[in-house]
Amino acid sequence: MAMTIRMKLIAGFTAVLMLAGGMAIYAINALSAVKDQVNELVDVSSERVRLGDRLLELGTSISRTQKNVILLKDQDLMRAEVVKVDRLVEEMNATIRALDAIATPEGKARLAEFEERIEAYLTMNAEVLRLTQLNTDSRAQEMLFTDGRTFYAEVDAALRGLIERSERADSAPRPAGSLSGSPRPDQGDLANAITKLEYDAAILRILVNATLLEKDSEEKAAYISRFDDGAADFVNKLRSVGGRLGAGYQDDMRALLAAFDRYTVVMKDTMAISLENGDVRAFALSFGDAARSYSSAADELSAMLTRDREGLLADKAKAEEFYQETRFTLIVIGLAALALGIAAATFLAISVSRGLGRAVSVAQRVAQGDLSTDARPDNDDEIGKLMAALQEMTRNLREMAEAAEHIARGDLAVSVHRRSEKDALGIALESMLAKLREVIANSNTSANAVASGSAEMSHTADSLSQGASQQAAAAQEASAAMEEMTSTIRQSADNASQTEKIATQSAAEAKQSGEAVERAVRAMKTIAEKINIIQEIARQTDLLALNAAVEAARAGSHGKGFAVVASEVRKLAERSQQAAGEISQLSAETVDISGEAGRMLEALVPNIQRTADLVQEISAATREQNIGAQQINESIRELDRVIQQNASAADEASATSEGLSSQADDLRGIIRYFDLGDGTDREAPEVEDDRLRPRKSAGAPALRIPKPTHGMPERAAGAPAARNGAAANGNGFALDMTDGEVSDADFERY
Amino acid sequence: MLQHTAEVEPPSAAEVGPAGRGATGTFVTFALGNQNFAVDVANVREILAMQPLTHLPNAAQGVEGLIDLRGRAVPVMDLAGRLGMPRAPETHATRLIVCEVPAGTGQTDVLGVVVDRVSEVTSLGAEAIETPPTLGSAADGSMIQGLSRLGPTPSERMTLLLDLAQVFGNAAPGPFDF
Numbered sequence: 001m002a003m004t005i006r007m008k009l010i011a012g013f014t015a016v017l018m019l020a021g022g023m024a025i026y027a028i029n030a031l032s033a034v035k036d037q038v039n040e041l042v043d044v045s046s047e048r049v050r051l052g053d054r055l056l057e058l059g060t061s062i063s064r065t066q067k068n069v070i071l072l073k074d075q076d077l078m079r080a081e082v083v084k085v086d087r088l089v090e091e092m093n094a095t096i097r098a099l100d101a102i103a104t105p106e107g108k109a110r111l112a113e114f115e116e117r118i119e120a121y122l123t124m125n126a127e128v129l130r131l132t133q134l135n136t137d138s139r140a141q142e143m144l145f146t147d148g149r150t151f152y153a154e155v156d157a158a159l160r161g162l163i164e165r166s167e168r169a170d171s172a173p174r175p176a177g178s179l180s181g182s183p184r185p186d187q188g189d190l191a192n193a194i195t196k197l198e199y200d201a202a203i204l205r206i207l208v209n210a211t212l213l214e215k216d217s218e219e220k221a222a223y224i225s226r227f228d229d230g231a232a233d234f235v236n237k238l239r240s241v242g243g244r245l246g247a248g249y250q251d252d253m254r255a256l257l258a259a260f261d262r263y264t265v266v267m268k269d270t271m272a273i274s275l276e277n278g279d280v281r282a283f284a285l286s287f288g289d290a291a292r293s294y295s296s297a298a299d300e301l302s303a304m305l306t307r308d309r310e311g312l313l314a315d316k317a318k319a320e321e322f323y324q325e326t327r328f329t330l331i332v333i334g335l336a337a338l339a340l341g342i343a344a345a346t347f348l349a350i351s352v353s354r355g356l357g358r359a360v361s362v363a364q365r366v367a368q369g370d371l372s373t374d375a376r377p378d379n380d381d382e383i384g385k386l387m388a389a390l391q392e393m394t395r396n397l398r399e400m401a402e403a404a405e406h407i408a409r410g411d412l413a414v415s416v417h418r419r420s421e422k423d424a425l426g427i428a429l430e431s432m433l434a435k436l437r438e439v440i441a442n443s444n445t446s447a448n449a450v451a452s453g454s455a456e457m458s459h460t461a462d463s464l465s466q467g468a469s470q471q472a473a474a475a476q477e478a479s480a481a482m483e484e485m486t487s488t489i490r491q492s493a494d495n496a497s498q499t500e501k502i503a504t505q506s507a508a509e510a511k512q513s514g515e516a517v518e519r520a521v522r523a524m525k526t527i528a529e530k531i532n533i534i535q536e537i538a539r540q541t542d543l544l545a546l547n548a549a550v551e552a553a554r555a556g557s558h559g560k561g562f563a564v565v566a567s568e569v570r571k572l573a574e575r576s577q578q579a580a581g582e583i584s585q586l587s588a589e590t591v592d593i594s595g596e597a598g599r600m601l602e603a604l605v606p607n608i609q610r611t612a613d614l615v616q617e618i619s620a621a622t623r624e625q626n627i628g629a630q631q632i633n634e635s636i637r638e639l640d641r642v643i644q645q646n647a648s649a650a651d652e653a654s655a656t657s658e659g660l661s662s663q664a665d666d667l668r669g670i671i672r673y674f675d676l677g678d679g680t681d682r683e684a685p686e687v688e689d690d691r692l693r694p695r696k697s698a699g700a701p702a703l704r705i706p707k708p709t710h711g712m713p714e715r716a717a718g719a720p721a722a723r724n725g726a727a728a729n730g731n732g733f734a735l736d737m738t739d740g741e742v743s744d745a746d747f748e749r750y
Numbered sequence: 751m752l753q754h755t756a757e758v759e760p761p762s763a764a765e766v767g768p769a770g771r772g773a774t775g776t777f778v779t780f781a782l783g784n785q786n787f788a789v790d791v792a793n794v795r796e797i798l799a800m801q802p803l804t805h806l807p808n809a810a811q812g813v814e815g816l817i818d819l820r821g822r823a824v825p826v827m828d829l830a831g832r833l834g835m836p837r838a839p840e841t842h843a844t845r846l847i848v849c850e851v852p853a854g855t856g857q858t859d860v861l862g863v864v865v866d867r868v869s870e871v872t873s874l875g876a877e878a879i880e881t882p883p884t885l886g887s888a889a890d891g892s893m894i895q896g897l898s899r900l901g902p903t904p905s906e907r908m909t910l911l912l913d914l915a916q917v918f919g920n921a922a923p924g925p926f927d928f
Contacts, residue, residue, distance in 0.1 A: 550778060
């Protein structure tokens with residue numbers, strides 16, 4: 001069994017493709033034969049039929065055109081139709097030659113017969129056309145309607161002129177010298193004779209018309225002879241009448257004769273043309289001999305066409321038979337190719353599917369983790385190789401699994417080696433082992449560091465809490481102080497606003513005072529003026545008293561009493577004067593002082609106003625201070641709250657650090673589970689180190705700072721040499737199964 | 751322009767008449783500058799307040815002008831100039847004293863003098879009037895009738911008793927005509 005799947009596939013496809021190629025070649029040959037038959041059918045057999053049909057058509061066309069020529073009256077149209085006939089005849093000759101080239105021998109004989117008969121027909125046809133082209137009826141009719149009518153009108157007019165004149169001659173009294181000697185009865189006969197002449201002329205005209213309308217040539221000739229007799233009779237009668245008429249009518253007579261003569265000549269010509277009778281003869285020929293001749297020719301042609309159509313049908317039947325034969329052969333070959341293909345495909349599919357099914361089941365079991373699968377190859381084709389590879393893979397995976405189991409048991413001393421540079425799992429296990437060793441060592445160090453750090457943190461949190469309490473107390477003191485300050489500021493604000501009110505009032509009052517002083521000054525000035533009057537009166541009184549004293553003195557002893565009175569009056573006057581002078585002086589002084597006071601008051605008003613403004617500003621500033629103080633107070637309260645929070649946060653931090661410390665202890669216990677292969681005992685008792693224990697109480701005033709460089713790193717230092725020595729013994733796994741008593745119950749769950 | 755007064759009252763002439771040295775009587779005291787003077791009330795007709803003067807063109811030395819006294823023109827004489835005394839500027843106290851001066855011929859001239867102040871009308875006994883001291887030829891003492899210590903202050907300033915007839919008579923004996 002050395003056939004591989006590849007070879008099987010190549011053999012099967014080659015057989016099928018060869019069969020398909022043979023079938024294609026056969027089909028191409030058959031198609032070529034069909035093409036020849038179709039060419040023969042189209043180029044010869046159907047062409048014969050087509051040309052025969054064309055000949056029939058041409059004959060019909062010629063016959064129809066000939067009839068057209070007979071029916072037409074117009075010369076130009078007639079000529080056009082004749083030209084058309086000539087063209088059709090030419091085409092017919094060409095068609096006959098073409099058909100002759102492809103005709104069968106029997107066909108050639110029939111074609112010659114047809115040519116002969118159609119030749120005879122064409123000769124007759126030419127005669128018909130010639131006769132028709134004479135166009136006798138038309139010409140005669142035209143002459144009748146032109147010259148005939150004109151000349152007849154002349155004759156008729158001349159006759160009517162004669163009749164009128166003769167009638168006038170009858171009715172009117174006969175003038176002397178004209179028709180003298182003629183009796184009255186003669187006159188009446190003459191008029192009747194002329195009227196009869198007019199009737200004769202009408203008869204002649206009817207004869208001409210009858211001649212033209214008559215189809216038969218003999219009848220025509222009879223009408224012509226009757227016309228000739230009638231014309232001669234008319235001339236004789238005219239002459240006899242002319243003889244009976246007077247000399248005055250001779251000119252009329254001659255004119256009448258000449259006109260009749262012209263008419264007669266034209267009418268005779270007309271009738272001669274009519275007598276040729278071309279149309280009638282042509283018609284007779286066309287529907288007689290020519291029709292028969294054409295019919296015989298057409299019969300011959302029809303017989304030939306019937307033969308040709310039969311030939312065409314025979315060719316078609318032959319082609320049909322060839323098609324049936326070819327189709328059968330092609331179906332047989334196709335079925336054989338199909339059967340071969342299906343057989344090869346089925347065989348291949350079954351063998352490949354069976355092998356791949358085994359491989360798939362092995363791969364699935366491996367994928368599900370069952371590494372105990374047996375994947376022995378049962379043959380040496382591609383699937384056998386696949387099975388061998390699967391077996392190799394399974395074995396390697398088993399080895400890896402064992403190494404992983406060691407690691408899971410905590411034996412990090414096991415060694416793992418990669419199978420190749422692309423061994424992802426091996427490399428991953430290697431690096432995992434290295435990383436695990438590194439991580440465990442680092443974790444130990446870190447756990448120690450965490451323990452010492454947490455103790456430190458606990459201490460720091462304690463002092464933080466204490467500081468926070470102090471801060472809180474200070475903040476409350478500050479708050480109280482601020483409260484006091486706020487109340488003081490509020491008091492100041494109230495005072496300031498009261499002062500402001502008072503200052504404003506004072507300013508108003510000072511202004512009023514100024515006005516009052518001004519009024520006082522005016523009053524004083526008035527007083528001073530009035531005092532002057534009193535002074536004047538006092539002076540006058542003094543003078544009067546003096547004079548009275550003088551008078552009294554001069555009166556001697558009689559005037560003694562009066563002198564005393566005068567003296568007293570004088571004293572009063574002097575006292576008045578003195579008092580007035582004092583008052584005047586005082587009032588002047590008062591005016592001066594009041595003016596000064598007014599000026600001072602005026603100067604006082606703006607000062608007081610300014611004071612009021614300043615006090616107002618102080619008041620506003622105090623209010624702002626009040627607000628600021630309140631804000632400060634609020635901030636201090638906020639600060640107090642924050643400090644309280646800080647204190648509680650510090651307490652929490654202390655508790656957290658204690659928890660952290662115990663967690664670090666637990667972590668160290670866990671890490672001790674792993675054997676790094678450095679010779680240390682995994683189950684060694686825990687190192688009790690006070691410095692690594694976190695402080696439980698936060699009340700101690702000072703903390704010792706623990707040194708993190710104690711314990712694990714020291715142990716790690718001496719380890720690597722011994723471990724490396726053990727690992728150097730072989731490149732497999734160094735499984736340590738001796739202390740495998742570790743069970744799941746020994747692990748703590750977190 | 752002084753007119754002779756025709757109707758001179760006999761009592762006044764008899765009683766008051768020109769008093770000789772050491773005479774007693776009632777006097778009108780007045781002041782020129784700081785000096786007090788007194789004249790016999792018999793020589794005083796009346797006392798007027800100072801009033802505008804009508805100045806005379808080409809007037810003689812010592813004549814200040816004219817005043818209208820109830821329809822009568824009265825000449826005003828420069829007493830201070832006649833006495834050689836300084837005169838204070840015019841004040842409310844300045845007075846015109848209308849005097850009757852005996853004019854030798856038994857007539858009296860009416861004339862006015864301007865004084866700085868009129869003090870009082872007072873009676874002086876003989877014991878209050880001293881005889882003016884003899885001055886020799888150095889000064890004319892005829893115009894001083896006597897002197898009294900009548901000053902308004904206790905310092906007893908001297909009051910000179912003027913003899914108006916001597917004051918105005920010596921300078922112009924006879925009637926005043928211009």
